[in-house]
Amino acid sequence: MGFGKYEPELIEKKWQKEWTDTGAFNVEADESRPKYYVLEMFPYPSGKIHMGHVRNYSIGDVVARYKRMKGFNVLHPMGWDAFGLPAENAAIKHNTHPAEWTYANIDDMRTQLKRLGYSYDWRREMATCHPGYYKWEQQFFLKFLEKGLVYRKKSPVNWCETCHTVLANEQVEEGLCWRCDTQVEQKELSQWFMRITDYAEELLDSLSDLEGGWPDRVITMQRNWIGKSIGAELNFEIEGCDDTISVFTTRPDTLYGATFMSLAAEHPMVEKLIADRPEAEKVREFVTKVSNMDRIVRGADDLEKEGVFTGAYCINPLSGQKMPIYVANFVLMGYGTGAVMAVPAHDQRDYEFAKKYDLPMQVVIQPEGETLNLSEMTEAYTAPGVLTNSGEFDNMSNEDAKGAIVDYLGKSGKGKKSVNYRLRDWNISRQRFWGSPIPVIYCDHCGIVPVPEQDLPVVLPEDAVMNEDGRSPLPEMESFYNVVCPTCGKMAQRETDTMDTFVESSWYFMRYTDARKAGAPFNRDALEYWAPVDQYIGGIEHAILHLLYARFFTKLLRDEGYTSLSEPFKNLLTQGMVLKDGAKMSKSKGNVVDPNSMIAKYGADATRLFILFASPPEKDLEWSDQGLEGASRFLNRIWRLAEDLEGKIAPVGACAKPSAELPSEAKKLRRKEHETVSRASRDMENKFQFNTVIAASMELVNEIYSLKEKLSETEEGRFALSSAFSTVLTVLSPITPHICEELWANAGYEGSISTVAWPEFDESALVTDELLIIIQVNGKMRAKLSVAASASKEEIEKSALGHENVTKHTEGKDIKKIIVVPGKLVNIVAK
Structure with missing residues (x-):
């Protein structure tokens, strides 16, 4: 009777309603079943989903559907990262309240996500701008304040004049605001901070627990951002007064070579050092100029080094030499003590500065067996070596000298071993309205x-x-x-600052485990069952923002007794961007593709299929209209195949076991079917290589098409077709769920395909009766030969030598040797 035309919109809306009406993806904790918590980073409700959303959430949905088929109790929630600056800007533009704009956008985006058929438990939906959510982070704040883990202080901060707010260090990108690209300024303000530095060592150490589950790149980025340095804290006396300046250094072995000191512009001693000195005005002008520079730019290697002499001197604690004190643009108050002992002969930055301002240099480390000459040096020597010009430490290896010099200074109170971190406490104050x-x-x-x-x-x-x-x-x-x-x-x-929106996203994954809990932030038992998140999916851009803050917040809540969890995300997949014409999609580039129009034209399944087939999840994806059309054609091809097989196949199940020996053509199809499941199972588990899963399914569809006429003639053949087509639908159902549901029902199956177990392949079905052997003559391929799998070496040699093209290339030559690689190739050496 035929199925009629394939109409994606009708089929997709039909099954989406069915899933909603039956609560198909609603889930509760169940101790009798293994759990799996899959989560994509939740979206900001801007009003429209973009192709990056489609890719992120399609990846997560395939994982969720696949894991259900593998027997897991799967939690797959969705919510909204709803506070933030764009809502305020939009509210100003449209003369409305941010809440009205935000909730209207949530309604629109929820509809769009449901139209894509994602298998969320929508009962757990929540928005971070709801008082029922942010009430709990206010409670967390008070607990942390009571324990001294939150504090208020006046300090120089990153200020965005366009956004009228403070930014954390992690929110400044190359000197610009991460949201609006405005040049960041420095301001002195009283702000609230969280003591993330108290957890620096644990945050660093526990990264090793994430190895194998997180991308190496993200782990490296976090290690570098935390920036642990092991060294020494040295005290330099100031000439003419009782004050000292403390310096952190990783190179105490070079102390005899320190010839001047560099201070950060914000160092508290600057004003005292220049008081009543003729250099004061010039120093103050320089301090003002440098203080308004971005700290990231100031720390960059390619920054032009500049400084100004304060007129003051300090005393080298080892050599006793006077050292001029400079204020320099490359020294940061946020790292170490804000003071640097400058060793120009052995530090490239100090070398460039000394050359520019004609400051003295002193070689104190020589390469073993060589002698450095200052007049011949064109750059600093930073490699290991042996100490020279260093008093009693001469001839000692520089590594041994590090500890020896610190121990020596420790006896007089002039130095001690020290550990320093690049990580600074988290500034959570924002001078904005739309936040907690x-x-x-x-x-x-x-x-x-x-x-x-x-x-x-x-x-x-x-x-x-x-x-x-x-x-x-x-x-x-x-x-x-x-x-x-x-x-x-x-x-x-009352305080009028609101919290950084990264506070909300630092614990939302916990709230999902019992999102409607009224008397607590979450149900402890539910959290202990579901957490940690087994698979987290999102962009690499959050490596040192959200991901670091979420790890810190989890450890804070653990120590306050809310949870036993130490790490929030067991595995992390950082998906690539969706590009068009080689660039990230953006309105300014005019290369945006609207998902809604693609879904309206081709359907959700085709859109999902293309975006999962075009590239492995972790790689960037180049958008292609032709690729989407190809995905649509493939789904139409499956639809036509189902129509051709109507009345010829039965609901026997995927990878069904035959009751009797199959004829050769049916056995060939069965082999391809089980090869497909073997490959798809491996690639689903191995970093979610959905593109190769789809490719394997396409090959199986091709095989069914090529054999369907012949196999339709016998009962055994129809059995093989029934099983193979059921396998196509089962393997593709996590990727293109709507069409697979429809064809599954049309094939006579009861119940949803989403509840069917993932098929298991049979190793014995993969055994082939024939092997394809490559025949080479003197290393060049000359023929391909099908031989029986049981063929002996002698039989293979005989068949190879008798092949027409082999005879042609060996005629008139002596066969010197025949090399047989069983099951693969024959190489004939002829001279």
Whole structure:
């Protein structure tokens, strides 16, 4: 009777409704079953999904569907990273409240994601801008404040004038704001910080637990960002006063070669050093200039080194020599102590600076068996060697000298062993409206007072009106900031800063385990069952932002007794970008492809199929309209195949076992079917190589097409067709679920294909009766030969020598040797 035309939209909406009505993907903790928690990084509700979303969430959906078929109890949730600056900007543009804009976008994007057929447990959906969510991070904040893990201090911060807010170091990219690309300035402000540095060592050490599950690149990026350095802290006396300047160095072995000192522009000693000196005005001008530079730029190797002499000197604690003190643009207050002992003969940065300002140099490490001459040096010598010009430490290897010099200085209190980290405490204060309010009150009588826990959440006012220049309206809303001090009862002021939105994304994966819990952030038992996330999927751009913060936050919550979890994400897949014309899709480049229009034209299954077939998940994907059309043609081909087989096949199941010996053609199809499952099973498990799974399925479809007429004539042949076609649908169902559901039902199966077990291949079915042998003459391929799998070496040699093309290339020559590689090739050596 025929199936009629393949109409993706009708079929896809039919099955999406079926899944919703039956709660097909709803899940609960079940101790009797192995669990699997798969999670894609949740989206910001901008209003429209883009192709990056489609790729990310399609990858996650295939994993979720595949793991269900493998017998796992799968948690696959979705929610919204809903606070943030774009909502405020949009609210200003459209003269509305950020909440109204955000929730309208959530409604639109939810509809778009459902249209793609993703197998989410939508009952667990949550948005971070809901007071029922951010109430709990306000509670976390108060717990951390009580333990001293959150503190407030005045410090130089990264300021974006366009966004009117502070940025964490990790949010500054090449001197620019990570959101709007505005040049970042430096400002002195009182801010709230989380003590992530207290966890620096554990964050570093536990990276080894993630090896094999996380990409090496991400682990390396986090190691470098934490930046552990083992060295020494040395104290330099200042000439003419009782003060000292502390320096951290990884090279105490070069101390005799230190000839000047460099300070960061923000170093607290600068003003004291220049007081009443003729250099003061020039130094202050330089300090102002450098303080407004981006700290990332200041630390770059290619920065032009600049400095200014303070007029002050310090004393080298080993040599006793006077050393001029400079303020230099490349020294950062955020690393070490903000002071650097300069050893120009053995540090390239110091060498360039000394050359520029004609400062002295002293060689103190010689390559073994060589002698360095300062007048001949064109760059600093930084390799290992033997100490020279270093007093009693002469002739000692520089590695041995490191410890010896620190021990020596330790006896006089001038030095000690020390460990330093590049990582700085996390600045979580943001001068924005659309974020979680920081739950503290400032009282003139009581100081900083935590908001009582029973008064949480501190809710953002619904009547706030956005300022056109982007400034937060909270500092102007007396109804928000004027409050009674909960300690003394006098009038006080509420904090008007909100939290960095990375706080919300640092624990959302925990909330999913019991997203409707009212009396706690999550159900401890549910969290212990589901966590950690078994497979996390998202972009590499979050390596030192979200991923580092989430690891830190997990350890914080563990230590506060909320969970026993130490790491949030067991395995991490960082998917590549979707490109068009070799560039990342963006409105400014005019190369954006709208997923909605692609789905409307070709269907969700074809869109999913193309985006999973075009490239392995971890590689960038080049968009191709022709590729999407090809995916659509393949699905139509499967549809036509099902139509051709109607009435000839039965619901025997995938990789069904025949009850009797199959004839050769049926056996050939069965072999291809089991090869397909073997390959697909391997590639699903091995880093989710969906492109090769699809390729294997396409080959099986081709094989069915080539044999269907002949096999349709016998019962054994129809059995082989039934099994092979069922295997096509089963293997493709995680990738193109809608068409597979429809054809599964049309083939006479009861129930959803999503509940069917992943097929198991039979090793015996892979054994072939014939082998294809390559025949070479003097190393060049001259023929291919099919031989019986049981053929002896002598039989293979005889068949090879008798092949027409082999005879042609050996005629008139002596056969010197015949090399047979069993099952693969024959090489005939003829002279």
